Amino acid sequence: MLLANIAQNLNLNPINEPSADVEVTSGYASDLLSDVLAKAKNGAIWATNQKHINIIGVAVMLNLAGVIIAGGIEPDENTVAKAREENIPLYITETSLFDVAGKLYELGLRST
Amino acid sequence: MNDTVASLHFKFEVNGGDFAKAGDASSRVKKILQQIGADQAIIRRVAIACYEAEMNVVIHARHGFVVLDADLEKIIIVVDDEGPGIEDIELAMTPGYSTAPDSVREMGFGAGMGLPNMKSCSNEMEIHSRRDVGTTIRMVFENA
Structure with a gap:
């Protein structure tokens, strides 16, 4: 599934979107960074309430397809700057983390 | 790996408390391994373990280094810091155990998963620590 489809389906607000023509292999939702490091797959889209x-940095380490900050939380300024520097797609949404994960699952993404 | 590269050695500095630059050393390590054509699976294991170790320096220590050594057979990461040391290494290895302050836990660090992650990503891991002096962690990653 392409990142563009996910962004459109979930009505995500792009903060940094160098390209939406990126294949998303899986999904993950967590606020614990070590949990993401241990479990999220390369090419996953990661939904979190961390900002x-x-x-x-975690997204770079894992070659994630993108990061979604859920629950109407605004990223820190240096988060946005780093996403631009590292070409990591970054989105925000008012939708809760629970609902973002549910919608990603509904689209057919799994964590494994 | 690329046969023309016999061995390489890099050293990167890490500053305690500098969350804005945290992860930069691991990112450099990862890029070097990509440039020399290391296998994707080993790059992932090194990247995760190196990042966890680097974060531990940022969270707990004053200052440290990440050292990368690689040859055709294996990759070695040594993370050496000046800091409080680990009082009880066995306890620190227990999943869920952490001494990280609340401010760091709120960022999603300090869940007590870092050392276990490093152990599971590496083929060998040794920890040497002296209280109020510092900690050295050496991890070996073998090419499959």
């Missing part, structure tokens, strides 16, 4: 710069 600080280190979420981009």
Whole structure:
């Protein structure tokens, strides 16, 4: 599934979208960074309520397809700058983390 | 790996408390491994373990280094810090155990999963620590 389809389906607000023509292999939802590091697959889209710069570092380490900050939370300024620098797609949405995960699941994405 | 690269050695500095730059050393390590054509699966294991170790320096220590050594057979990451040390290594290895402050836990770190993650990503892991002096963690990653 392409990132563009997910962004459109979930009506995500792009904060950084170098390209939406990115294949998304799976999904993950967690606010614990070590949990994401251990479990999220390369190419996953990650939904979280964290907003600080280190979420981009985690996305870089895992080659994630993108990050969604859920629940109407605004990313820190240096998070946005880092996402641009590292070409990591970053989205925000008013939708809760629970509902974002549910919608990703509904689209057919799994965590494994 | 690329046969023309016999071995390589890089050292990166890590500053305690600098969350804005946290992960930069691991990111450099990952890019070097990509450039030399290391296998994707080993890059993922090194990246995760190196990032966890680097975060531990940022969270707990004053200052440290990430050292990368790689040859055709294996990749070695050594993370060496000046800091409080680990009082009880066996306890620190227990999943869920953490001494991280609340401010760091709120960021989603300090869940007590870092050391277990490093252990499961590496083929060998050794921890040497002295209280109020520092900690050295050496991890070996073998090419499959």
